[in-house]
Amino acid sequence: MPRKTTKKLIDKNGIRADGRKLDELRPIKIEAGVIRNADGSAYIEQGKNKILVGVYGPKEVHPKHLTLLDRALLRCRYHMAPFSVDERKRPAPSRREQELSKVITWAIEPSIFLEHFPRTCIDVFIEVLQANGGTRCAGITAASVALADAGIPMRDLVAACAAGKVEGHLVLDLMDVEDKMGEADLPLALMPNLNAITLLQMDGGLTTDEFEQVVNLALTGCKQIHTLQKEALKARYIAVKKAVEKQ
Template sequence: MAGPAQAGVELIRDGRRHDGRLPEDLRPVRMQVGILHNADGSALVEFGRTRVLAAVYGPREPHQRFYVLPDRAALRVRYHMAPFSTDERKSPAPSRREIELSKVVREALEPVVLAEEFPRTVIDVFLEVLQADGGTRTAAVTAASLALADAGIPMRALVGGVAVGKIQGVLVVDVDELEDMYGEADMPVAAAPDIGEITLLQLNGVLTGEEFRTALAMALRAINRVVEMEKEAIRKSYLEVGGGQE
């Protein structure tokens, strides 16, 4: 990561970030479930200009027998960035980073999915990044959690994600692409607050021990807010389906 001073970019001034947010402010968040009629479950999640669409299919019998697990369902995740999601057109072919992030998202979801209830089946989660402006992996985890819930997949809890960054020596929540590009550290975190479990923790850059503890606490506070938004999105969807009956 290049330092902001080196790049001539001022990301924080008078306690405000370049987009006007305070250090612990999330970007505007929007969530919607049940938007794809052909999927068993679906969700659209937006953090600012980052937009991720999730679709879930299953549990179902796999076409390839080597996916069969005798005691539980196999959770398969495909994370993909649309060619138009970034400023420069991306190749539609899966990149090494997309393959890695597919694994990262899957591992963030596996602790909460009750896969043992559906042995010898697969649950497929498809994630399409429609627009990328930082925090795509944590938005993808959030979208996948919502889509799994919309599909009726039993889970121990909902999972939410957010990335904490260090910008000009200041810890900030929900970094966007500019902050990620010129910041000194980036720490994506995903957690299931209702069961007190962290399911994803990565760090790119350097934090002191005290900074790490502070950043993790900031992330968990933000994730609490994100998961409450997930619950509200699900509740709103159920009310709409039920004709507004409580």
């Protein structure tokens, strides 16, 4: 692919390739309770990302030897559909997907009262239907909504968002090209009410000053996403209430 001839990612007015400002999120749509057969579920669209999450449990652990006697076992599976990217992705879990599954598990684990349900497991399936950069963050965001939808007691919701550096500018919520062509990418997950960070990764190089700014930028993104998560969870019940009051 001839990338040299592509236009600049950020123009002189500070507008990005998809028309966003530097500190602007992609348009986000979250919906809770979309899968009937799952105990809890959520669907998120963040720009061109489309991700479906299903939660099952708490239930007995299979295989049995994985049982933890003092708390529940949380298992997340991040998986990209073969049609989620430009070139067909082989459906078997890749090295990258296995790593992301682990990282997402660790990002969500602190938010759940796992010690309330010893000897059980909670399965979270994150299915990326369409990917355009920042899927691990969108996956965490949606997974947290799905867990709340399943009625699993949580300390807080987890909202995740990336920030980074592209062509010398510090930007929020990187999309695929910005991630690949840019200088740095920093995904971050936050429990907003407790003000606790549960995931912090970085790819690329930043000075300490820049690092601090990027982290703050990502934090503001997470807080914006958090309000959307809350709205998504409440939406169904508010709709029923409104329909009832109309009668």
